[in-house]
Amino acid sequence: xxxxxxxxxxxxxxxxxxxxxxxxxxxxxxxxxxxxxxxxxxxxxxxxxxxxxxxxxxxxxxxxxxxxxxxxxxxxxxxxxxxxxxxxxxxxxxxxxxxxxxxxxxxxxxxxxxxxxxxxxxxxxxxxxxxxxxxxxxxxxxxxxxxxxxxxxxxxxxxxxxxxxxxxxxxxxxxxxxxxxxxxxxxxxxxxxxxxxxxxxxxxxxxxxxxxxxxxxxxxxxxxxxxxxxxxxxxxxxxxxxxxxxxxxxxxxxxxxxxxxxxxxxxxxxxxxxxxxxxxxxxxxxxxxxxxxxxxxxxxxxxxxxxxxxxxxxxxxxxxxxxxxxxxxxxxx
Amino acid sequence: xxxxxxxxxxxxxxxxxxxxxxxxxxxxxxxxxxxxxxxxxxxxxxxxxxxxxxxxxxxxxxxxxxxxxxxxxxxxxxxxxxxxxxxxxxxxxxxxxxxxxxxxxxxxxxxxxxxxxxxxxxxxxxxxxxxxxxxxxxxxxxxxxxxxxxxxxxxxxxxxxxxxxxxxxxxxxxxxxxxxxxxxxxxxxxxxxxxxxxxxxxxxxxxxxxxxxxxxxxxxxxxxxxxxxxxxxxxxxxxxxxxxxxxxxxxxxxxxxxxxxxxxxxxxxxxxxxxxxxx
Numbered sequence: 001x002x003x004x005x006x007x008x009x010x011x012x013x014x015x016x017x018x019x020x021x022x023x024x025x026x027x028x029x030x031x032x033x034x035x036x037x038x039x040x041x042x043x044x045x046x047x048x049x050x051x052x053x054x055x056x057x058x059x060x061x062x063x064x065x066x067x068x069x070x071x072x073x074x075x076x077x078x079x080x081x082x083x084x085x086x087x088x089x090x091x092x093x094x095x096x097x098x099x100x101x102x103x104x105x106x107x108x109x110x111x112x113x114x115x116x117x118x119x120x121x122x123x124x125x126x127x128x129x130x131x132x133x134x135x136x137x138x139x140x141x142x143x144x145x146x147x148x149x150x151x152x153x154x155x156x157x158x159x160x161x162x163x164x165x166x167x168x169x170x171x172x173x174x175x176x177x178x179x180x181x182x183x184x185x186x187x188x189x190x191x192x193x194x195x196x197x198x199x200x201x202x203x204x205x206x207x208x209x210x211x212x213x214x215x216x217x218x219x220x221x222x223x224x225x226x227x228x229x230x231x232x233x234x235x236x237x238x239x240x241x242x243x244x245x246x247x248x249x250x251x252x253x254x255x256x257x258x259x260x261x262x263x264x265x266x267x268x269x270x271x272x273x274x275x276x277x278x279x280x281x282x283x284x285x286x287x288x289x290x291x292x293x294x295x296x297x298x299x300x301x302x303x304x305x306x307x308x309x310x311x312x313x314x315x316x317x318x319x320x321x322x323x324x325x326x327x328x329x330x331x332x333x
Numbered sequence: 334x335x336x337x338x339x340x341x342x343x344x345x346x347x348x349x350x351x352x353x354x355x356x357x358x359x360x361x362x363x364x365x366x367x368x369x370x371x372x373x374x375x376x377x378x379x380x381x382x383x384x385x386x387x388x389x390x391x392x393x394x395x396x397x398x399x400x401x402x403x404x405x406x407x408x409x410x411x412x413x414x415x416x417x418x419x420x421x422x423x424x425x426x427x428x429x430x431x432x433x434x435x436x437x438x439x440x441x442x443x444x445x446x447x448x449x450x451x452x453x454x455x456x457x458x459x460x461x462x463x464x465x466x467x468x469x470x471x472x473x474x475x476x477x478x479x480x481x482x483x484x485x486x487x488x489x490x491x492x493x494x495x496x497x498x499x500x501x502x503x504x505x506x507x508x509x510x511x512x513x514x515x516x517x518x519x520x521x522x523x524x525x526x527x528x529x530x531x532x533x534x535x536x537x538x539x540x541x542x543x544x545x546x547x548x549x550x551x552x553x554x555x556x557x558x559x560x561x562x563x564x565x566x567x568x569x570x571x572x573x574x575x576x577x578x579x580x581x582x583x584x585x586x587x588x589x590x591x592x593x594x595x596x597x598x599x600x601x602x603x604x605x606x607x608x609x610x611x612x
Contacts, residue, residue: 040419040548040550041419041548042370042377042416042417042419050548050552078417078419079417079418079419080419081419081420081422081549081550084420084421084422084550085356085357085360085419085420085421086356103552105551105552106551106552106554106566106569107552107553107554109554109557109564115564116557116559116564116583116587118586118587118589118590119590121555122553122554122555124552124553124554125547125553125554125555128547128548128552128553129547133376133377133547134374138594138598139594139597139598139601140374141374142374142375142376142401142402142598143376143377143547144591144594144595144598146590218586265550265551265552265569266551266569267550267551267569
């Protein structure tokens with residue numbers, strides 16, 4: 001390939017083919033390293049293909065970017081779950097450096113009664129079915145999704161906006177964001193909130209779900225909420241919501257999407273006991289992005305908790321630079 | 334792509350496919366599963382690794398043809414390939430290292446019990462397997478399990494082995510005494526019945542659950558089950574759990590989430606086969 005850099009002969013493993021991993025791969029292959037991405041799903045892209053809907057990021061763009069990386073020499077092995085198929089110590093033995101960017105992981109539920117009724121989804125499951133598995137084409141595609149007529153999405157982040165807009169585009173008569181604070185406190189980007197409003201998404205603010213209601217066949221029929229009011233600012237600087245006594249109300253719905261965040265996936269870290277974690281199970285890194293294991297770097301949501309594609313890409317770029325410098329000073333294996 | 338090297342019809346609707354997957358064959362442990370996606374556009378479905386041949390680099394998948402996705406899988410012949418197989422997933426079975434175990438397999442669940450019995454046998458544990466099916470032709474993995482210990486067979490109609498359910502035979506085995514742990518895999522009503530049998534005897538009982546899954550890595554939470562009052566994800570916390578603590582009603586209910594979708598997909602599939610668009 002014209003202009004391809006001289007090979008350094010150094011091999012780098014990247015865990016996860018999402019925004020952080022893809023960005024790091026692009027930078028590292030430019031420096032002449034031999035880069036292999038290990039992706040757990042059947043397709044690279046991470047949240048760009050399973051999470052972010054087509055109307056915000058056409059899959060064609062992701063495919064083009066991935067294709068460009070492959071042309072530049074990046075190898076991608078799909079269906080490899082690090083922590084199960086291989087462990088980090090096994091990768092470390094085969095590669096000169098490792099970059100862990102396996103994403104956020106397990107969805108958090110609210111812990112309210114009725115959360116296991118049929119029709120309650122995590123945002124991860126709802127969006128994965130629709131985006132990665134093309135459930136919007138069912139039965140032409142094989143993976144189904146429940147098409148709610150009245151969908152309630154719980155949460156105030158970008159993922160909640162994506163879920164609510166997806167529900168609307170799948171034909172829901174009403175798609176409502178249920179959030180316990182107000183628009184000012186919403187973690188979603190203002191633009192996403194505005195776009196949701198333009199598409200007819202309803203906003204039920206200062207409302208906190210206390211129970212998912214169901215019929216005798218255990219299908220979702222509604223959401224019981226209490227009204228909240230904002231009190232003094234909490235540790236994060238946001239005014240913390242408290243319930244107003246005797247303010248319970250019920251909204252009818254047939255699908256509930258829970259978009260209140262994720263916690264660290266334990267699969268990888270459980271099989272690498274030497275990797276230092278914080279109390280939430282996220283990987284601890286130094287200023288360069290290196291973990292407690294020499295030559296093993298990490299970035300994106302597995303370090304930050306649930307953050308954004310942009311921050312993950314920044315981590316990927318920074319880690320690539322740090323890996324470059326690390327390899328320049330590290331002895332060849 | 335994963336080449337299919339052998340296809341065996343085990344019972345009228347249960348098929349074994351031996352598939353090339355060397356890394357999984359090398360490291361799989363009892364109780365683990367894979368997620369299979371037959372081809373582009375197909376569902377991701379979890380299947381237990383029923384057996385593995387390290388030398389050949391193959392794993393055995395045992396599939397009950399119930400819906401469109403499973404019918405399409407069992408229609409694959411040797412020489413054809415499965416596009417995606419990811420794994421091994423799930424926690425390995427907690428195997429005891431001494432004593433005697435009772436392994437109960439109902440229908441296709443017998444294929445899931447097999448690797449557990451393999452692991453127990455490898456640990457030097459005495460294995461009694463109780464397996465059953467509707468009639469003789471529905472009994473699977475008998476020969477394989479006989480290599481690992483004693484096997485007692487029953488059929489609903491009495492056409493082979495004892496007439497009755499696996500729980501009837503299991504009751505006798507338990508009454509004979511000396512069983513340290515029970516592993517039971519089969520349809521939800523069967524596992525529930527086994528647990529009802531073992532609970533008063535206070536015998537540790539492990540069941541393997543088969544909820545709906547998408548990614549199999551903990552990301553979606555679709556496979557959540559209730560164990561001892563807590564929500565657990567079968568893909569990362571299981572698939573095996575303490576049967577005495579499992580909420581089987583919830584499992585059974587959630588397994589019905591897509592029943593109408595499955596019927597629609599299946600009727601379209603059958604119609605396409607009938608008019609010759611598919612074989």
